[in-house]
Amino acid sequence: MLTPADLAVATLGPCRHHSPLRLSTVEGDGIGNFVPDDTRVLCNIEHRVSQPGAGELSFERAGARQWLFFDPPRTKAAIVTCGGLCPGMNNIIRGAYFELHSNYGVPEVLGIRYGFEGLNPRAGHTPQRLSGEFVEQIAHVGGTVLGTSRGAQDVGTMVDTLARERIDILLCIGGDGTQRGAHAIAEEARRRGLPISVVGIPKTIDNDIAFVSRSFGFDTAIATATQHILGAHNEAIGVRNGIGLVKLMGRQAGFIAATATIASAQVNFCLVPEVPFELAGEQGFLTRLHRRLLARGHAVVVVAEGAGQHLLGCTPQEFDASGNPKLGDIGTFLKERIKRYLEEVRVPTSIKYFDPSYHVRSMAANCQDSVLCNRLAARAVHAAMAGKTDVLVGLAHDTFIHVPLPAVTGSQKRISPESDLWMDVLAATAQEKW
Amino acid sequence: MLTPADLAVATLGPCRHHSPLRLSTVEGDGIGNFVPDDTRVLCNIEHRVSQPGAGELSFERAGARQWLFFDPPRTKAAIVTCGGLCPGMNNIIRGAYFELHSNYGVPEVLGIRYGFEGLNPRAGHTPQRLSGEFVEQIAHVGGTVLGTSRGAQDVGTMVDTLARERIDILLCIGGDGTQRGAHAIAEEARRRGLPISVVGIPKTIDNDIAFVSRSFGFDTAIATATQHILGAHNEAIGVRNGIGLVKLMGRQAGFIAATATIASAQVNFCLVPEVPFELAGEQGFLTRLHRRLLARGHAVVVVAEGAGQHLLGCTPQEFDASGNPKLGDIGTFLKERIKRYLEEVRVPTSIKYFDPSYHVRSMAANCQDSVLCNRLAARAVHAAMAGKTDVLVGLAHDTFIHVPLPAVTGSQKRISPESDLWMDVLAATAQEKW
C-alpha cells in the first residue's frame, strides 16, 4: 500500500536559477503561471458519500517551475529511447529538443544511440548531436531516429559515460525495464554525488503503466488495431459462418484489445490476459462461439497475445532480451482449435486470421498522440530543469503529474474485470450472452 | 458560484425495476458493478498543500444503476440530433440504439427527424423507427442520419408530441441551445406530471461545454484541422516569405485552434477569441509577423473564427437561427491586412489562405471519438433508464459524470490565458518572442 511518502519526488538540490520562461506567479494577471512545487493532484477522485474516503494520496503536479536547479546556458542534456517501438517516440525527441534548446536555451542536446547500449562505450555508438534541422521532419515517421535496444547495461558504466560527457539531464523514453534502469542510474548518480537529473517518459504500447491513464502512442495503436478488426468483420460477414480472428498486442494487459473492441463496435468476443476463459464446456469460448454462429452466421474474435496462456500448456518459461517471458501463440492456437471444434460439430466455416503484430506500434503518431507527446516532452524538460530526478511524467485524470520511479516500476496497470472499461467491452460484445 | 445543490441530479421518482444488465453490487467478485447513486467525482482535483482547499463540489458519477425507473419491455425511447454537424453523431445514435434495444431490451427506439422540428407535427417529419439494419453502417459516415435543424420550437408542442407518442425517454444530442431546449422540455414535462426522462449528450465542435473535458468529435476535428495546418506549412516554406494562414472554427472558444497548433507543432502565431491582440504597434501582430518573416523567411498563422472581432468594427450585431451573433470574417480581413502591411514595409510575400470551414465538422468520427461516443451513449441510456432527467452526461477527468442541465447551460468553457493549454500554445509558437 502506497503512502504519501512514496509519492514524494526526489530533487537534486536547491534551485538557484530563475527560469527564462516568461511565466508569472500571480493568478489573474493573464499570464500563465509557474507551478508551485506543492501543487498536488489527487490519486483517487471518486468517493461514495456513504463511505467517507481515505483519499489522502496525491501526485506532484508537473509543469514549469519558477526556480531551476540547472543554469540553462551551462546545461547539457541527453535523450535516450529504449525497448520496442511506439508511435510518438520521434515526436517526444523533437518536442524535448525544442523545449530545451529554443525555450530554455540549453545549448547542447545529445541523442543517445540504440538505447542504453549507447551509454556503453564498448558498443561504439557515437551520440547524435541534435539540431533543429535534424529533428524538423522526424515526427512524420514512426519508430525512433535514435535507434533503440533491449536489455540492461551495467549501471556503473552508464553513469561513467554520463559523468565523462558531463551530461546533466537524461530523459529516458522507455517501458518498465527502462524505467528500472533509469532508477538505477539515478541511484548510482546520487551515490556518487553527481547532480544528474534522470526523468522518465513512460512508453508502453500496452498502456499498462501504473497511475498513468493514457500513455503516448496508445491512440495510434488503437486506430491501427481497429482497421484490422474492421477488415476481420468484412471477412466474417462475407461468407456463411465466417469468423474473423484478430490477435493484438497485450502481453499482460489487454487495453489495446479492449479499447479497439469498443472503438470498432464490431467484435463479438474479446479475450484478454486479465479475464481467464475456458475453451470447452457450456460456458466455454468454443461453445459460445458455436451458439453465436448458429444465431448470427458470423463472428469476430479479438484476442490479446497474453490471453489464455494456461491453455497452451507451455511450462518451461523462456525469456526475451528485455526479461519478459516468451508467450505461446494464442492466435494460431485458437485458430486451430476453433477449426477443429467446428468440424466436429459440423459447422462449415471459414476463419480469416489477422496478426497485425508490429503494424500497431510502428506507425507515426496520429494527431491526438502528437498533442500528448509534445505536452509530455515539455513537462519532462520542466521537471529536469528544476532538478527533479528519479521520476517520470505522466497523464492522470487529464492532468500531468510526477511519479517517483520506485513507486511505479515493477507494478503494472491491468484491466480490472470490474472496471468501466471491461463492462463496456461486455456491453459491446455481448460475449457472455451466448 | 455553484453550490453542491446545483450539482444534484433530478430524478423522475423511485426506481422499482431491477436492471436486466448482468452486473453486481459486490466489489471483488470479478463482475462489473452497478454504480451506487451516491458515487461522486470531484470537480476540482488539484490543490496546493499550503492552501488547504474548498473542493467540496462533486459530480454524480455516471454508469449503470441497479434499479431502474422504467420497465425496459414497456419503455419507448427517442433520439434527437440538433444544431450543426459534429463527428460522431451517428456513432451515438447507433450506440444508444444497441444499448437500449440489445442490452436493456427496450422494444422501440425512434429517431426524431431534423432536430426539435421533428417534435413539431406541423413540420411533417415522421420519426424513423430505428433497427439494427438501419444503424449498422451509419458510424462510417459523418453527419447525422436523422437530420438536424437549428432554432427553438414551442416547448408545449414538443411535450404534446412526446406525450402523444408515449415517449418515455428523450436523448438530446446538441449544443448549448439544444440543452436549453432539453431543459425546457424536462421542466414542462415535470410541470405536467409526465414521467419523461430527458438526457442530454453535449455536442460542440468547439469543445466549450462547461465541466466537460473533451466532447465527442473534438479529436476528429483536430485531426482534420491539423491536416490543413500542415498544408499551410508546406505552402509557407515553399516560397520566400511565404505565409500560410488558416482560419478554424471557434466562435467564442479557441480550443480547436489551440490544440491543432500543439498537434502540428508548425504554427508560429495562434489567435483565439479569449486572448485579445492588436494589429499595429511594437507588440502588434503585424509587427511581430514582420520580424518573424525577416528572421525565418516564412510563417504559419492560425486564427479562430471568433478571434479579433473588435478589429472588424462590426457594431450592429446580427444573429443566426440558433441565436448566435454573426461574426465578421477575421480570416479574409487578416489576409488583406497582412498583404497591405507587408507591401507597405516592402516585404514581398505570398499568402496562402486556408478556410477549412465545414470540413472539420462533417467527417466521420475517428477511432478515439468512436470510443468516446459509444461510451457516452451507453451512459446516457443508463441515466435515462434510472429515471434521471434534466441532466447531461459528460467526461471529466477521464470519468463519466452527470451534470444537471441548469448548471451547465448558458455558461461556456473558454481557454484561460493562464491555463496549461495556452502556455503550451505559447511554448509551441514562440509568438510572444518576436
Add this chain to the structure above:
Amino acid sequence: MLTPADLAVATLGPCRHHSPLRLSTVEGDGIGNFVPDDTRVLCNIEHRVSQPGAGELSFERAGARQWLFFDPPRTKAAIVTCGGLCPGMNNIIRGAYFELHSNYGVPEVLGIRYGFEGLNPRAGHTPQRLSGEFVEQIAHVGGTVLGTSRGAQDVGTMVDTLARERIDILLCIGGDGTQRGAHAIAEEARRRGLPISVVGIPKTIDNDIAFVSRSFGFDTAIATATQHILGAHNEAIGVRNGIGLVKLMGRQAGFIAATATIASAQVNFCLVPEVPFELAGEQGFLTRLHRRLLARGHAVVVVAEGAGQHLLGCTPQEFDASGNPKLGDIGTFLKERIKRYLEEVRVPTSIKYFDPSYHVRSMAANCQDSVLCNRLAARAVHAAMAGKTDVLVGLAHDTFIHVPLPAVTGSQKRISPESDLWMDVLAATAQEKW
C-alpha cells in the same frame, strides 16, 4: 497465339431497342457519343521502327451502345460476387445498380447471395432485391454486402435458376475461377437458347488478369501493403542490424510486392514468384542480405506469398476450395532461415515479421479504386444491355475494353523479369548489387 477471331465478342442477337441514354451518334455536337460496335483498341501499342510490327490484334472498345438487345423496362438483372474479398466489390454493386436502375430504367436488380452458391436453390440463399437505400452507404465499407463463396456449382442448376427467375443479365464479379464459371453459364444458356447476357468484372487482388492493366482494388491493396512496409522499415532502422520482413499476397504473380516496393522506396530485397532465387551461395539471397547488413546496418525484405516455393520442398500438392494449390509459408520459412544464417555468421540481428494477410484485401476501396469501380460497373451494364455475353470488361492502356471470356480465363498475367516494372523494382532495391 491469339488470333483476331479469339477477340471477337459474342452477342445474344440483334439489338432492336433504342438506348434511353441521352447520347449522340454525331461527333462534334458537344454531346457524348454511343460507341459503335466496330471501335477497336490496339492490344500492342508499341513497336520499333526498325522492326515493322504485327500488331493486328485489337479489343472491342467498351461503352454505351445506341441499340440494345434488352428492352430496359422488361429486363431483370442480377449481380453475383465470388471468391476472396477485394476492395471495391461494394462500389461495383452500387454502381451497377444505379446504372441499371436510374440510368437505363431496369426495374429489378437482384443481388445473388454468397457467390454462385446463391444460384443453387439447395443452399437456401434468397436473393436480395437491391434498392437505392440498400446500396447507398455500402461503398464506405470493404468486403461485399452480398457475401461470397468459393468453388464451383453445377452449371445446369445455376442456369435453371436464372431461367426460373427470368434473369436476363448476370454480372459476375470474381477471379479466374469465377470467370470460368461465368463462361460455362454463358455456354449452357446458349446451348439452351436462353438469351441471357453474362458479363464478367474481373476481380483479383493480385492484378493478374491477362490483358487488363489494372484491376479494381489493386491501388487500395498497394496502399495498405505500403503501410506495412513503412512500418517494417521503421522497425529495421530502429535497431542495429534490424531486419523488417513483410509477406504480401501474390500466389502466382508478385504485382502487389513489386508495386508496393516502388511506392515505399524503402525495400532492399523484393522476392516474387516470377523471379526464382536461391538462398545459399555467393549470389544467394542470404549472402546478399548479409553483405547489405554489414554495409548499411539494416534491411527491409518483401516477399510475395508464392515466391520461393521450390525452397520449401513441399511436394504432394494440396488444393483449396477454389482449386488453387496450397502454398508453403515462405514468410516464416525465410524468417527462420535468415535467423539461423545470421547466427551462423555471428551477426546479431532482430527480425520483425509482418504478415498483413487479409488486411490488404478487406479494406474499403480508396478514391482511385472508387473511380475505377464506378466506371467498370457502368461499362459492364452497357455491354450487358447491348446483349454482349461471355465477355468481361477491363481497363487496358487506360481505355475500357471487352475481352471474350475464353480468351482470358486460364491464362494469367505475371511479371516478366524483363518488364519495366521489374526493372523499376531492381532500380529501387539495388538488390542485385550486393
Add this chain to the structure above:
Amino acid sequence: MLTPADLAVATLGPCRHHSPLRLSTVEGDGIGNFVPDDTRVLCNIEHRVSQPGAGELSFERAGARQWLFFDPPRTKAAIVTCGGLCPGMNNIIRGAYFELHSNYGVPEVLGIRYGFEGLNPRAGHTPQRLSGEFVEQIAHVGGTVLGTSRGAQDVGTMVDTLARERIDILLCIGGDGTQRGAHAIAEEARRRGLPISVVGIPKTIDNDIAFVSRSFGFDTAIATATQHILGAHNEAIGVRNGIGLVKLMGRQAGFIAATATIASAQVNFCLVPEVPFELAGEQGFLTRLHRRLLARGHAVVVVAEGAGQHLLGCTPQEFDASGNPKLGDIGTFLKERIKRYLEEVRVPTSIKYFDPSYHVRSMAANCQDSVLCNRLAARAVHAAMAGKTDVLVGLAHDTFIHVPLPAVTGSQKRISPESDLWMDVLAATAQEKW
C-alpha cells in the same frame, strides 16, 4: 496538326558512354532491356474498323538507354521545382537523386532553390547540394524542400549560371510556363553550343498537360477533393433542402472536379470550365437545382474555379505572376445566387460552402502518386543521361513517353464534352435530367 517530325526528340549528340545499369539488349534472357531509341508508342490507339485510320503519329518511348551522352562520374546534375505546389514534388526530387547518384553514379546533384529564381544570381539563393540524408524523409511531406517561385527569369542569365556551375543536366519540375522556360533554356544552350540536357517533368494539379494521361499529384488531389465532397454531402443531407457547394481547383480544365465527382458518387451537379452553363431559364442551373431540391430534398454541387466565368461579368483581365488570367470567384458568386434564387422561389434552404483551395495541392503524395513519381523521376534521368533535351517525360496509355517541349507547351488538355469522362460525370450526377 502535328506531324511525326513534331514528335522527334532532340539530342545533344552521339552517345559514347556505355550505361552502368546492368540491363541487356537481348530479349528473353531474363534481364531487363535497354530501350532502343526507335521504340515508339502510338498516340492514338483506337480506331473504327469501318474507318481505316491515320494513326501514324507516335511518341518516343522513355526508358534506360544503352549508350549515354554523359559520362556519369563526370556529370553534374541539377533539379529545379517551379510554380504552385503539387503532391509528389519531393518524391521526384528524392527519386531523381537516387537514380542519378546511386544507380548511375553521378557524383553531384544540386537542388536549385526557389524555382528559376535560383538560377538568377541576383536573387542570392545558394543551391542545395543533395545527399541521401537530405532527401531520405522528404517524401513524407507535401510541398517542395527546394522551394519554388512563379514567373519568368532572363534566359541568358539562367544559362550563364548553368555554364558557370558546369551543370550538364537540368531537370525541370513545373507546369506549362516552366516547360516554356525549360524550352527557352534548351534553345539558348543549343545556340551557345553548350551540351546541356534539359528535361521536363510536367507538374499540373489540374492534369491538363497535352498527351499526358495522368500527371503526378492528381490522384492525391482527387482523394483530398473527394473528402470535401463527402463532407458537403453529409452537410446537405443533414438538413431539409440542404445544399453542399464545393469549389475545386481547375482554371481551364475541370479534371479534378469531374474525377472527384465520379469518385464520390454523391454529386448532383458538376460544373466545369469546358462545359458552359446558364443560371436562369428552364434549362438553367438554378432551375434544375430547384427541381432537384423539390424532388430529393438535398443537393451537392461541385464547381471548378474556372467554370462559369462569363457569368461573373469581369472584363478587364488581370494576370498573376505566372501570367495566368485572374479568375472571378465563381464559388461565392454561386452561393449568393443560389441563396437569392431560392429565397425568391420560397424554398428555405441551408447552403454549406466548401473551398478546399490549397488543401488539395499541399498534401504529401499518396501511394499511387509515389509510384508514379518514382517511375517518372527515373525516366527523366534516363532521358537526360542519354543526352535527350528540350523534352518532357510523361505517362500515356500506361506507358512512359518522351514529348518534345515545343509540341506540348502552349496547348492544354481539356475535358471534351463528348469524352468518356464527361459521359461518366453526367451518368453519375444525372444533372441534365432535372
